[in-house]
Amino acid sequence: MLEVDLAHRYGAEGFALDVAFTAPADGVTALFGPSGSGKSSVLAAIAGLLRPDRGRVVLGGAAMLDTQRGVALAPEARRCGVVFQDARLFPHMSVATNLRFGLRRAPAGAMGPGFEEVVALLGIEALLARRPAKLSGGERQRVALGRALLSRPRMLLMDEPLAALDAARRAEVLPFIARLRDAARIPILYVTHALDEVDALADRMVLMEDGRVRAADTVEAIAARTDLPLAARRDAGVLLPCQVAAHDGARGLTRLDFAGGALLVPMRGDAVGTALRLRLRARDVAVALSRPEGVSMQNILPATLASISETGAPHEVFLRLAVGPSVLLARVTRDSVARLGLAPGMEIWALVKSVTFDRTELGR
């Protein structure tokens, strides 16, 4: 487990950072928040590139930083593999030499995937002889991922690794980060301000705001909360772990099972049994008092209205709907609540207009 507790102030009147959170020994913890919320500073302090005024960084019981006890390991002694937003490949070395830079300096006993394995994992065989300047942005970032992983790190720190890429390049690199996540059995801290990256990669989420931790929990638990600034976003909605149950080639549909029900979605290529995570945006969920007939929506689920909560917008509210053990959020107008006479405890129907898929191969 990784324990982080940091306080730092930039200048006398400057930005103040005061955060504490833990991350599990395996899996991805996303540090999520708007620009300027202090995410990257936290990462720099963990890597040893920023010396905080006060703090502790303890990984697996061993302190890398403990200002009270006067412990502050140099970055080269911390063995945190860092992937920077701007890749930071060494321009005077080939891709292969870049990849081996950390590997050659790793302690003899350190375990981790080998050179060939990482090269294959990231699909960079064809790039090995090239110089970084001859790579595309996406290729550079893949090489940077490999270089960090090959340094046999005790944890991986990723500082907005996709933020400098356009949408097409992001889509190219994201699956490689997912593969790397599954190959590296070490804690991964992933800084981002893109929610789709959190959905695609993260198990846990530390939500940051103005240098402080606003919430820290599993991604699913945070997505289901309506009291966080995230809920005001257009893409707010629950994350639902599910599994590919069956394909219906004739109708062009795939059935996904989740705890408490099933969803039909346009046919997917995933094998039966594949674990997926999908985001059900609150805007895409409607409700009805009786099971509607003659509508195009495939997914009409019996649900219990658990509660009604504020959205922050004056004329809209969130409905928390229990479908078996799973929870859905629906965003509807106050007028609808009044017209339908909605009250907690009522048995109603949830109508799901569409779903967004974000994470494949959740179960590793």
Place this chain on the structure above:
Amino acid sequence: MMGGWLSAEEYQALRLSLDVATRSVALSLVPAVLVALALARGRFPGRVVLDAVVLLPLVVPPVVVGWALLMLFGVRGPIGAPLHDWFGVRLVFTTEGAALATAVMSFPLIVRSVRLGIEGVDAGLEAAASTLGAGPFDRFFCVTLPLMSPGILAGAVTAFAAGLGEFGAVITFASNIPGETQTLPLAIYSATQTPGGEGTAARLAALSFCLAMGGLLLAEFIARRMRRGLAGA
């Protein structure tokens, strides 16, 4: 080949110039890199003063630099006396002295060029190297030094080209002794003072011009080539 149109004395002046310039660069390169590093990266009291002192030879009359060297390194000077008495080294009126005077004069040229080279190195790359397990010396030799090498090489070539023509400091400190300290510019000066020396002066002047031009072009070529090399072309 050169012996064909240069007299033995002229050829000697050319050889001596190349010798003095080479020795001066060899003498000043490492200290210049260290000073440039301190100026570009160091945070210490007196940095501004050091910066100014380094640039002094560019603005002080060369004769004054020569005079200062004479005071310091003369056989009775505070540095020259122990050198002479303990090690038997005499710098005044010798080729070594000419090289020292030239080195002092071209020192700021190397420092400037190296400093630009250092400032062009992205500190983020060094941070990345540290997270990959590279300690301070490892980082310097594997990342910083290779990336600042275009600046070092360009500085060395510029200093070499300038060193071929150093006049004031050399003639003041090392005098004008044929075969010992009479480099190209000194030989040209002597030729202009000698009746019938116009031909020699013209030939040596043309030679100086070509060497200087060649040196500058070479420095530019190296800098471009290395920049492109770093960029992976």
